[in-house]
Amino acid sequence: MPSYIVTCKDDATPEQIAAAKQHAKDQGGTIGHEYDLIKGFQVTFPEGSVQALASHEHVKDVEADQEVRIQ
Template identity: 60%
Template sequence: MSSYIITCKPTATDDEVQAVKDHAQKQGGTIGHEYSLIKGFAVTFPKDTVHSLDTHPHVDNVEADKEVTTQ
C-alpha cells in the first residue's frame, strides 16, 4: 500500500476539498485521517496504483506519508 498526505490549497472551499477526496476514491484510494488544522487528509492506494492527485486544481501538495522522528 502507498500512503500520501494530501494538502488542498488554503483557498479551497469545503466542497472543493470534498471533490479532491471523491477524486482520490474514484482512483482506488481509501481516505484515512482527515486533518482539522490544514485542509487535507491521508489517503492510501493499493500497490502500483497510478493517481493524478498532484494535477488536481484544488491540491497544493502531495507527499508520501512516512514516519518522522525527532533527534
C-alpha cells in the same frame, strides 16, 4: 499500498476539499485520516496511481506519508 498526505490549496472551500477526496476515491484511493489543522487528508493508493491526484485543481501537494522523528 503506499500512503500519502494530501494538502489542498489554502483557499480551497469545504466543497472543493470534498471534491479532491472524491477524486482520490475515483482513482482507487482509500481515505484514511482527515486533518483539521490543515486542509488535507491521508489516502492510500495502489502503486503508481497518485499522479492523477497530484494534478487535481484543488490539490496543493501530495507527499509520501512517513514517520517523522525529532532528534
